[in-house]
Amino acid sequence: MTDTPTLAITGATKRFGAVLALDDVSLHVRAGEILALLGDNGAGKSTLIKCISGVHRLDAGTIEVDGEPLTMTSPAVARDAGIETVYQDLALFDNLDTTANFFVGREEAVPRWLPRGLRWMKQKQMTAHSTDLVGRLKINLPQRSAQVGMMSGGQRQAIAVARSAAFASRVVILDEPTAALGLRESRQVLDLILRLRDEGCAVIVISHAMDHVMELADRAVVMRRGRVVGEEVPTPANRARLVSLIVGGDD
């Protein structure tokens, strides 16, 4: 592992009108590391990941990917830099099958000299790639020809995570990946996140489930009212301290 973090944010500030959503936030995450981003509702976690993934623009501060400063002007810029985000609403297409969901916006198609929309899709190639991906990440799906709308919550989450894994060369950001899932389904998604880390991605996870944070995260950064208020290596021993940082009990 080199000294340069895969993703480094320095002095991030974002204002929505009178609300200071992010106030001089700095954090970094390295390849093969899982960083938990903790904080109560409205702490600024979602704003931060939206700035990282190009949905919002920072008012001040820098985002560096592998040491290169980047201006996140659109989601496409973030994706091109190898940063993939799984939002809580998953952005899945219930009317499409697994393969189509994996490749939305990135369809493999020819010829390359035509505008993207007019290209002819290479459906067999995409199906083969999605089979590889599903096998590599050991996801348990009913049958890939089924529409995603017919699948269970865990399977849908797995597809959304796998999609980001397929295209993220550097960073995967997950917003509450287990929030809507049962025990067994949560387990599958947690295993999937661990596999992403083992493949060398830098992973940022937003979660309220402290058990999952304890298990997954190498480090935990706590935000409150738009600021970073603490950083810990999450262990059962300092769980109480993390919780008090989140709710601001030490004020």
Add this chain to the structure above:
Amino acid sequence: MSDSRTIPGPAELAQSPAVGTASEAARARLVGTMLWLLRLGPFLILVIMIAVLAGLSPVFFTPGNLGNVLTQSAAIAILAMGQLLVILTRGIDLSVGSTLALAAVVGALVYAETDSGFTTILAMVFTGALVGAVNGFGYVYGRLPHPFIVTLATLSIARGLALGLSGGQPVSGMPEVVTTIGGGSAAWLASWFPNAAFLVAGVAILVTLMLRNLVWGRWIYAVGGSPEGARRLGVPRNGVIVSVYIMSGLLAGVAAIVTAGRLNAGSPTFGQLAELDAIAAVVIGGASFLGGRGNVGNALIGALMIGVIRNGMNLLNVEGFLQLIVIGVVIVIAVESDVIRTRLEARFRVLKAASA
């Protein structure tokens, strides 16, 4: 691979993981079978309708009458395919009937001026695409809350333009190529078989290829499935939306070729309420009014159903008011079955999750 285009069989749909409660697996299978029947429904109803009408009226199944049905359905079918593209993206295009009339009038005027069949056809298609572009750009860049409004406006504007340009009178005379396509029959095949059916088939094949194989087609389904998700994943959502309205308008121009060719004129009264037939055809055919689900087959089956209902009831001397009521009832049934389908799918998901 498949999406909404292929119909999974009941066994495939109901296939459940080996573990799980037997009763829940059985219920999932039942729901799966019901879903399969619902998806096949429109086609079955069309077949049954044709069988019943063939039994009730000796005239119905004669070649001449079948040719009539095809001729009468041709323009609706073409409009319906354009409407399908729009509805797939959760939109609606109310302007297609008026656009058809405007394109026909413009075509007739251009023909009177230039005497060129090629230019006439080009003018009709271009006029349609232009109205579609106004719809698409107006909706997207005017940031209108719903395409209903802008297409309602162009419904009025296009009809007004058609009336103004034509002085309120039909402009007679269409080039031979147009009358051959719209009014001729394929004598080399069967004297009753209308040429317009070939045009419909050609458009159907093209639109099917676009939807199934072009990235653009995939984007249409993606925008219909989740407009916000599509945007976040880099699909040019606004461009896709504009493009489907342009296609819908363009196909209204193509439908104008059929109507103008059949009547050898361009009239400002063409296509009155045709937009409602087109929307009804798409929905009756089994495409989802909620967007994202449906294919060209749905639009064609729906258009044929409307044609068969009208034709059959005329043959049986059913009064006009009853025809209107029947078509209305069919629309309600179609939309309701779409709602039931959506609910069954949610139910199916829960049952499968429970039995997994």
